[in-house]
Amino acid sequence: MKKKPFLFDLTYPELQEIVTGFGEQKFRARQVWEQAYRHLAGSFDEMSVIPKKLREELTSGISYSHLNTHTDLHSNDGWTRKILFDLPDKSQVETVLMEYETRWTACISTQAGCALGCTFCATGQGGLQRNITSGEIVEQVMFFDRLLNKKDEKLSNLVFMGMGEPFANYKEVMKAVDTLTNPEGYNFGARRITISTVGLVPQIERFAEEKRQVNLAVSLHAATDELRESMLPINKRYPIEVLLKACKQYVNKTRRRISFEWALIDGVNDTPEQAKELARLLKGILSHVNFIPLNPTRGFKGRESKQKRIEQFQSILDDAGVPNTLRLRRGIDINAGCGQLRQEANKQD
Numbered sequence: 001m002k003k004k005p006f007l008f009d010l011t012y013p014e015l016q017e018i019v020t021g022f023g024e025q026k027f028r029a030r031q032v033w034e035q036a037y038r039h040l041a042g043s044f045d046e047m048s049v050i051p052k053k054l055r056e057e058l059t060s061g062i063s064y065s066h067l068n069t070h071t072d073l074h075s076n077d078g079w080t081r082k083i084l085f086d087l088p089d090k091s092q093v094e095t096v097l098m099e100y101e102t103r104w105t106a107c108i109s110t111q112a113g114c115a116l117g118c119t120f121c122a123t124g125q126g127g128l129q130r131n132i133t134s135g136e137i138v139e140q141v142m143f144f145d146r147l148l149n150k151k152d153e154k155l156s157n158l159v160f161m162g163m164g165e166p167f168a169n170y171k172e173v174m175k176a177v178d179t180l181t182n183p184e185g186y187n188f189g190a191r192r193i194t195i196s197t198v199g200l201v202p203q204i205e206r207f208a209e210e211k212r213q214v215n216l217a218v219s220l221h222a223a224t225d226e227l228r229e230s231m232l233p234i235n236k237r238y239p240i241e242v243l244l245k246a247c248k249q250y251v252n253k254t255r256r257r258i259s260f261e262w263a264l265i266d267g268v269n270d271t272p273e274q275a276k277e278l279a280r281l282l283k284g285i286l287s288h289v290n291f292i293p294l295n296p297t298r299g300f301k302g303r304e305s306k307q308k309r310i311e312q313f314q315s316i317l318d319d320a321g322v323p324n325t326l327r328l329r330r331g332i333d334i335n336a337g338c339g340q341l342r343q344e345a346n347k348q349d
C-alpha cells in the first residue's frame with residue numbers, strides 16, 4: 001500500500017499539487033497552508049473555512065500527524081515540560097519546552113537517537129534509530145506552539161539541541177528551517193533559531209556558504225584533543241584545530257557570532273588548565289561560551305561541577321576577555337537532558 005504523504009513534510013507547491021489533484025482550485029491549498037501554519041489547526045477537521053468534502057479528502061489522502069505522546073512530564077518548578085513522542089515506526093524523539101519569564105523556548109530533536117556516541121549523553125548511549133523527516137521536526141514545533149496558542153502565548157526561540165546531530169541529517173533539518181521560516185506560513189524568525197553541532201566540519205563549511213540567518217552553536221566541551229576525544233569520538237575525525245578553522249571561516253563568511261557549548265563535568269573539563277587553553281583557542285574568534293553544569297546520565301560516571309570550580313573557570317575566561325554565560329540546568333527532575341527520557345522509558349517498557 002502506498003504511504004500517505006505527511007502534511008508537514010510537504011512544500012507549498014507539493015500541497016498545491018495534491019489539492020488541485022482533488023479537482024479544487026489553487027486558493028484552497030493556500031487556505032490549508034495558512035490554517036496549518038498560521039492558525040495552528042490541530043487537524044484538517046478543525047479547518048472550518050475548508051468545505052467538508054475537501055476536509056474529508058484531505059484526511060483520507062494526507063497524514064496530519066506523526067507524533068504520538070508516549071510520556072508527558074512537567075518539572076516540579078513548572079518551568080519545563082518534556083514529551084517523549086512515538087513516531088509511526090515506533091522510533092522515538094523527545095521535545096522539551098522551557099519557560100524563561102516571558103519567553104518560551106522549544107528544544108527540538110533532529111534524529112531519533114544518535115550515532116555519534118558522546119560518552120556523557122543519554123541519546124548517544126542509546127544509539128541511532130533513524131533520521132527523522134523535516135515534517136517530523138516541524139511537527140514538534142507545531143505541537144508546542146498549539147498548546148501555547150491556547151493561552152495566548154507563543155514560542156520565542158527554537159533550539160535544535162534535542163536528540164541527534166542536526167548536521168548528520170542536514171537536508172531534512174534545512175528543509176524544516178525553510179518550512180518554519182516561510183513568510184507565507186509559520187514565518188518564524190531565522191535569527192531566533194539555533195542549530196547545535198558537535199562539530200561536523202564539512203557541514204559547518206556548507207552552512208557558512210549558505211549564509212543563513214540561523215545561529216550556530218558548537219559543542220566543544222574540551223580544549224585539548226586528548227580530553228575531547230575521550231568524550232566526543234567525532235574529535236578523532238575532526239580534531240580541535242580543524243574544527244576551529246571551520247568555525248573561524250564561518251564567522252568570516254557570515255559575520256555572525258558563533259556559540260561554543262561546554263557541559264561542566266566535575267574534575268574533568270572544569271580545571272584551570274582547560275580554562276586557560278580554551279581562552280587561548282578562542283582568542284580572536286567572534287564567539288560566546290555557554291556553560292552548563294552536566295546533566296548526569298545513567299551510562300556516564302561524571303557529575304556536575306561544584307560551584308567553586310565553576311566560578312574559578314569563569315573568572316579565568318573573564319580575565320582573558322572571553323564572553324561567557326553560565327546557563328541554568330532545566331528539568332533535572334524530569335530527565336530533561338536529551339535522550340534521558342527515552343532511556344528511562346525503554347528501561348520501563
Ligand code: SF4
Nearest residue numbers: 114117118121124164
Ligand atoms: S551530544 Fe549530540 S552528537 Fe553527541 S551523542 Fe548526544 S545527541 Fe549525539
